[in-house]
Amino acid sequence: MEATNALAALQIEPSVIPAARALGDYPFTSDFTLGCGGPELGQRMDVASARPLPGPDSTESSKGVVDTAPVAADTVLSGWATIDNRPPRCVVVTA
Incomplete structure (x- = not known):
């Protein structure tokens, strides 16, 4: 692509x-490299093993949201995420 x-x-x-x-x-x-220490472009990953983040209204320390809708290939995405109240190094977005 x-x-x-x-x-x-x-x-x-x-x-x-x-x-x-x-x-x-x-x-x-x-x-x-993507610099994430995990899968690289062209590799596959088991998305069933990924932990979904709760939405922005959650009181949890890890949460996030994708502001771009719909999530689709060949689209610039915007949004944010925190993991334990800190910016994550990498995120994976699935549709």
Whole structure:
């Protein structure tokens, strides 16, 4: 997936993707990582093992919300999350 709609929303010209990929430019480098210490792009994960976060009205110290609806591929998402009242290093959003 090229995510051309998401790139356009971020004011990045989607036509640069083939050239960036051919040049091995970031993020098309062999050392690219999501930096989360877990699954990487193209890998699969067991979403059944993920713990859903309660919504923003929860009194729990871990909660969050996705403000973008509907959650769909090739869409820039916005929202927030806290884990034990701290910003998380990474989150996974499933639809």
